[in-house]
Structures are given as structure tokens and as C-alpha cells.
Amino acid sequence: MMDRSKLRARDVVSTSVVGLRSRRGRTALTALGIAIGIASMVAVVGISSSSKAALIAQLDSLGTNLLRVEASSTGISIEPLPIEAEPMIRRVENVDAAAAVISTEFEVRRNDRDTNVVGINAMAASPELFETLRVDTTAGRPLDDGLRALPVVVLGDVAAIRLGITDLEGGPVIDVGGQDFVVVGILDELPLNPDISRKVLIGDQAAIELLGVEPNPTAIYVRVDPDLINETRPLLAPTAHPGRPAKVDVSRPSDLLEARAEVDQNLQNLLLALGGVALLVGGVGIANVMVISVLERRGEIGLRRALGATRGHIRSQFVLEAALLSGLGGVLGILLGSGITIGYARRQGWVVDLPPLALASGLGAALVIGMLAGFYPAAKAARLDPALAVSGGSN
Amino acid sequence: MTRASDTAVLELEGVHRTYPGSPPVNALVGVDLRIEAGEMVAVVGPSGSGKSTLLNIMGTLDRPTEGRLLIEGTDTSKLSDRRLSGLRSARLGFVFQSFHLIETLSALDNVAAGLLYRGTSGRQRREMAQIALEKVGLGDRLHARPTKLSGGQRQRVAIARAIVAEPSLILADEPTGNLDTATGDGIVDLLKQLNADGSTIVVITHDADLAAQLPRQIEVRDGAVRQRAVDQ
Numbered sequence: 001m002m003d004r005s006k007l008r009a010r011d012v013v014s015t016s017v018v019g020l021r022s023r024r025g026r027t028a029l030t031a032l033g034i035a036i037g038i039a040s041m042v043a044v045v046g047i048s049s050s051s052k053a054a055l056i057a058q059l060d061s062l063g064t065n066l067l068r069v070e071a072s073s074t075g076i077s078i079e080p081l082p083i084e085a086e087p088m089i090r091r092v093e094n095v096d097a098a099a100a101v102i103s104t105e106f107e108v109r110r111n112d113r114d115t116n117v118v119g120i121n122a123m124a125a126s127p128e129l130f131e132t133l134r135v136d137t138t139a140g141r142p143l144d145d146g147l148r149a150l151p152v153v154v155l156g157d158v159a160a161i162r163l164g165i166t167d168l169e170g171g172p173v174i175d176v177g178g179q180d181f182v183v184v185g186i187l188d189e190l191p192l193n194p195d196i197s198r199k200v201l202i203g204d205q206a207a208i209e210l211l212g213v214e215p216n217p218t219a220i221y222v223r224v225d226p227d228l229i230n231e232t233r234p235l236l237a238p239t240a241h242p243g244r245p246a247k248v249d250v251s252r253p254s255d256l257l258e259a260r261a262e263v264d265q266n267l268q269n270l271l272l273a274l275g276g277v278a279l280l281v282g283g284v285g286i287a288n289v290m291v292i293s294v295l296e297r298r299g300e301i302g303l304r305r306a307l308g309a310t311r312g313h314i315r316s317q318f319v320l321e322a323a324l325l326s327g328l329g330g331v332l333g334i335l336l337g338s339g340i341t342i343g344y345a346r347r348q349g350w351v352v353d354l355p356p357l358a359l360a361s362g363l364g365a366a367l368v369i370g371m372l373a374g375f376y377p378a379a380k381a382a383r384l385d386p387a388l389a390v391s392g393g394s395n
Numbered sequence: 396m397t398r399a400s401d402t403a404v405l406e407l408e409g410v411h412r413t414y415p416g417s418p419p420v421n422a423l424v425g426v427d428l429r430i431e432a433g434e435m436v437a438v439v440g441p442s443g444s445g446k447s448t449l450l451n452i453m454g455t456l457d458r459p460t461e462g463r464l465l466i467e468g469t470d471t472s473k474l475s476d477r478r479l480s481g482l483r484s485a486r487l488g489f490v491f492q493s494f495h496l497i498e499t500l501s502a503l504d505n506v507a508a509g510l511l512y513r514g515t516s517g518r519q520r521r522e523m524a525q526i527a528l529e530k531v532g533l534g535d536r537l538h539a540r541p542t543k544l545s546g547g548q549r550q551r552v553a554i555a556r557a558i559v560a561e562p563s564l565i566l567a568d569e570p571t572g573n574l575d576t577a578t579g580d581g582i583v584d585l586l587k588q589l590n591a592d593g594s595t596i597v598v599i600t601h602d603a604d605l606a607a608q609l610p611r612q613i614e615v616r617d618g619a620v621r622q623r624a625v626d627q
Contacts, residue, residue, distance in 0.1 A: 003478070003481035003482045003484065003485035003486065004477075004478075004481040004514075005477060005480040005481035005483075005484050005512045005513075006481075006512065006513070006514035007511065007512055007514065008514055008516070008517075010517075011511055011517070015511070018497070018499060018500065021499060022497075022498065022499035299493070299495055300495070300497060302456075302495070303489075303491075303495040303497075304511075304512075305456065305480070305483075306454065306456060306483060306487075306489040307483070307484060307489075307508060307509055307511060307512055307556075308480050308481065308483045308484020308485070308511075308512035308513065309480060309484075309511075309512050310476055310477050310480040310481075310512075311476050311480075312477070313480075313512065385457070386456040386457075387448075387451035387456040387457040390451075390456060390489070390491060390495065391447065391451075
């Protein structure tokens with residue numbers, strides 16, 4: 001005769017579910033521990049991924065083919081670039097556009113106020129600057145050849161806010177170096193060139209003729225063929241200053257944005273590790289609760305053994321209970337983490353990017369932690385002496 | 396393994412059970428016992444006499460230190476945990492003093508749990524559970540939770556669970572121990588009825604009055620068995 005003890009797969013699951021449902025409050029609290037761990041990990045990955053997606057989208061729209069040529073700032077005095085630098089660079093192969101700017105020390109004031117506006121300086125620019133930087137105006141218009149020599153200014157967006165000028169209603173006028181300049185435009189944001197955001201831009205001829213600014217450019221912005229940046233970049237310094245190319249720096253403003261993404265990576269790893277610690281603590285919580293549960297349920301374990309459960313059946317019941325508990329926490333955590341990510345990304349105006357792999361590994365991690373946490377209590381349950389377990393005592 | 400027609404449902408041969416310790420406790424000392432199909436046997440004795448140990452060994456929940464237990468001719472001492480569990484699920488039914496019902500399950504599901512480890516389908520388990528509950532007189536309380544049932548009704552649910560798999564032997568450990576006299580009598584009547592319908596039943600009790608109602612009594616004292624009467 002071969003009496004085999006067998007438990008159907010679906011009955012294994014329903015047996016474990018019964019165990020969890022009979023202790024709802026405890027189940028919810030224990031799952032919460034795992035949920036917090038998973039939620040923080042999902043939110044960290046989701047937010048940084050959404051942020052990166054937003055950054056990449058921004059870089060794509062701004063273009064990574066903008067270069068900045070400027071006089072090297074090492075040494076005591078900065079020697080500006082030669083006047084011919086801009087037309088020379090424009091002649092280099094694969095250069096699509098180039099525009100020179102001249103930094104000045106002139107502080108800008110509103111005429112009707114006496115105090116200086118700290119940190120806002122005038123900058124002379126050639127009209128090609130706006131096309132080269134691909135910047136639009138939020139009000140008015142940029143400088144062009146017709147305005148190049150006139151006492152007019154275009155405000156960077158930050159400069160406009162500092163000056164308290166948000167529109168061109170009533171034709172605002174500002175004071176630069178003791179002279180009146182009419183504001184004709186306000187620039188849109190310049191994520192790649194935050195320094196320009198803080199400037200008041202004057203036509204280069206107006207700056208030279210009205211304010212006596214030296215005509216040598218302090219920087220030249222260069223837009224090059226996106227596919228030939230690496231080939232073109234080394235040509236710019238010798239072209240700008242044939243005699244002393246070492247005195248010229250060539251940088252790529254988009255590198256700064258990308259570097260910011262890299263810095264975020266370290267922070268992300270730290271936060272992930274914290275989430276991992278929360279997850280481990282949650283796992284220990286599960287192990288703890290399961291050990292208590294095994295002690296409390298000696299009678300049930302004894303009964304199941306009397307009904308024909310093998311040690312293996314008891315073990316799988318408790319391992320599965322732990323895994324379900326943890327899986328429940330995992331699902332909760334994914335929902336919570338996704339919610340946090342969506343909320344945060346919406347506030348930041350980002351596209352939500354929740355990598356499916358991160359969600360799947362969140363759930364997977366929860367299940368693995370749960371099973372690991374369940375092994376010890378389950379082994380304890382399986383080892384219980386059925387005779388002692390049914391009587392709940394000795395004899 | 397061949398089964399002779401005169402094979403006993405249960406047979407103990409020279410069973411000793413010693414619990415380790417200092418000094419070791421000899422709970423059973425050389426028990427020989429034979430229970431035939433269709434019998435109803437009372438095992439009596441004061442507490443500490445070894446009758447609970449005897450029940451655990453008869454129910455394969457505990458193993459003899461020495462000697463052997465045969466259930467329908469199968470020597471259980473050589474069986475693995477898996478085989479022994481299978482044997483329990485198929486051939487033995489248990490009734491406990493404290494009922495051991497799962498509180499979150501209905502009466503029907505508690506009884507159906509008696510077939511859980513036989514691999515029976517859920518639907519069939521419930522069908523058989525309903526028949527068993529009707530047999531113990533609880534056909535109208537199928538979906539009640541144990542907390543909504545009286546003590547006597549709970550013990551009936553437990554008895555239904557013990558008989559649902561149609562075991563060869565039912566082992567009842569102090570089945571009336573948690574019940575008042577009138578309710579206990581009802582449970583004893585039910586067990587007698589089941590015996591009359593063909594079930595082999597062993598009742599462990601310290602209640603001499605209860606034991607006196609049953610056709611055969613086995614007295615356990617200091618780990619040894621004394622047979623009082625054999626009404627065969």
C-alpha cells in the first residue's frame with residue numbers, strides 16, 4: 001500500500017493566504033516595513049531616471065554642439081581675444097555660427113531707483129549671438145543689425161527679474177554707465193548659459209561708441225556641425241589667437257549639465273543603499289513575526305501534521321507565507337514609490353520615466369527577502385514534534 | 396507486503412517509549428496491543444499514566460523508542476516522514492480535546508481540511524465535507540465560523556473532519572474533556588453511532604463512566620497496559 005501525502009499547488013497558496021488573512025493587522029504592519037524599503041528604492045530610481053530623461057530631452061533640444069572660446073583666465077590679468085577672432089572662427093570649416101561677446105564692468109540700474117543692482121552687468125554682443133545660442137525672447141525682440149549701434153538693451157531672464165522688468169509695457173528704460181538704454185527685449189531661459197541670463201546685452205557697436213568699451217571679445221560662442229565637434233574643436237584656439245593658442249580656453253557648456261547628471265549618480269547610489277537597508281530591516285521584521293507566528297500556531301501545525309502534512313508541506317506553507325507577506329509589501333512599495341515619482345516628476349515638469357526593470361526587480365527583491373526571512377521560521381515549524389504540537393505541551 | 400484477512404487495524408508489539416532526560420522518563424514499557432476492525436475501545440488511566448503517549452504512538456505522531464507499530468499490517472517504524480504523513484492522511488482520523496479548529500475557516504472548510512493533504516480537489520473536498528457534517532448533525536451550520544458554534548458543535552465539526560477521509564481508525568483524545576456532561580454524552584452517542592456504522596474508534600479518557608459505556612477498555616498504568624474486558 002502506498003499512501004502518499006500530497007498537497008495541490010493551489011492549496012499550498014490558499015493555505016498560506018489563510019494564515020495571513022487570519023492576522024490582518026499584523027500582516028499589514030509587517031508588509032509596511034517591506035513597502036517602505038521598496039517604495040524608497042523605486043522612488044529613487046524613478047525620480048533620478050525621470051530627471052535624467054528630462055535632462056537628455058533638454059540637451060537634445062539645446063544641442064551639444066555649442067562651444068565657448070574665451071581668453072584663458074590664468075595669470076593676473078585676462079588678455080582679451082584679438083578683434084579678428086570672431087570673423088576668423090566663422091571661416092573655419094564646419095562652423096555653423098559664431099558670435100563674440102565683450103564683458104564689461106558697467107553695473108546696471110533702473111533709472112527711477114538709486115541703488116545699484118548687485119551682480120547685473122552689461123555685456124556687449126554681436127547680433128549673431130541669439131541665433132548662435134538659439135535663444136528666443138519672451139517679450140520684444142533680440143538685437144539685430146539695425147539695433148546694433150543704438151542705445152537699446154535686451155535683458156537676460158534673471159537680469160530682468162532682478163531689475164523688476166517683466167514686460168515692455170510703457171517702454172522701460174535702464175541706466176548703464178550713466179546713460180539711458182531702452183529695453184527692447186527679454187530673453188527666454190538659457191539653461192546652457194546661465195551666465196548670459198544674468199547679463200544686460202547691448203549691441204557691440206553701441207557699447208564701443210557710447211560706453212567706450214574695448215572692442216576685443218572676451219568670449220566667442222561657436223555652433224559647429226554636431227557630427228564633427230571633435231574634429232573642429234582643436235582648430236578653434238589657434239584660429240582665435242594664432243600667436244598664443246595656449247592663452248585660449250575652449251569649453252562645451254553642455255558638459256556642465258552632463259556632469260550634474262553624474263553627480264546625481266553618487267547620490268542615487270547612496271539613497272539606493274538606504275532603501276536597501278530599509279528592505280533588510282523589513283526582512284528581519286518578517287523573520288521576527290514569522291518566528292512568533294510559529295510559536296503561536298503550534299496547535300495548527302500539530303493539527304496539519306495529524307491531517308497528513310509532511311514536514312515539507314509545513315515548511316513550504318511558512319516560506320510561502322513569508323514570501324507572500326513580503327510580496328504584498330513589494331506591491332505596496334511599488335505603488336507608493338511610483339506615486340511619489342509621478343508626483344515629484346509632475347511638479348518638476350518632467351516626463352515620468354519608471355523603468356519596468358526597476359519595478360520588476362523591486363518586486364523580485366521583496367520576494368527573495370521574504371523567502372530568506374521565511375526559511376528559519378519555516379524550518380522551526382517543520383521540525384516541531386507533532387505530538388507536542390497537538391497537545392500544546394508536554395506528556 | 397501481503398495483507399492477511401485477519402490483519403488487525405492496529406497492532407503494537409513490545410512498544411517502549413523513553414523520553415531522554417535525567418533521569419529518563421519511561422512513558423511506555425512493553426505495550427502489546429491489538430485493535431481489530433470495527434472495534435470501539437476506551438483507553439483509560441489517570442493523568443501521567445502514559446495514555447497520551449500511547450495515543451501519540453498509535454497516531455504515528457510519536458515513534459516508539461523500541462518495538463513496533465503496525466497499521467493494517469504496515470510496519471510504520473521503517474516509513475519516512477513523507478510515507479508516514481501519507482499514512483496519517485489516508486488511514487487515521489484525529490479528534491482532540493481542544494478541537495483544533497481553524498478559526499478563520501467555516502465549518503465546511505475546516506472539515507474539508509481533513510482531505511487537504513490527500514490531493515483531493517477543492518470541489519470534491521467540499522462535497523465530502525458537507526456529507527460528513529450532515530452525518531454529525533450539522534448540515535445546517537455549514538458556513539458558520541467556529542466562534543459562532545457551541546462547544547458541542549465545535550467537537551462535532553472536529554469529528555466530521557476526522558471521518559471525512561473515511562479512515563481505518565479514529566483516535567479521539569479526551570473528546571468530552573472540554574464539554575459539560577450532557578453535551579459530552581451527545582458526543583459519545585455520536586461516536587457510538589459512527590462505530591455502529593462501521594468505524595473503528597479508540598477513545599482516550601480519564602473518565603471511568605465514559606469508559607464503562609464502551610465495549611472494550613484498556614487501562615494504562617505506569618506505562619503498562621492492562622486489558623479489562625474484550626467484548627468480541
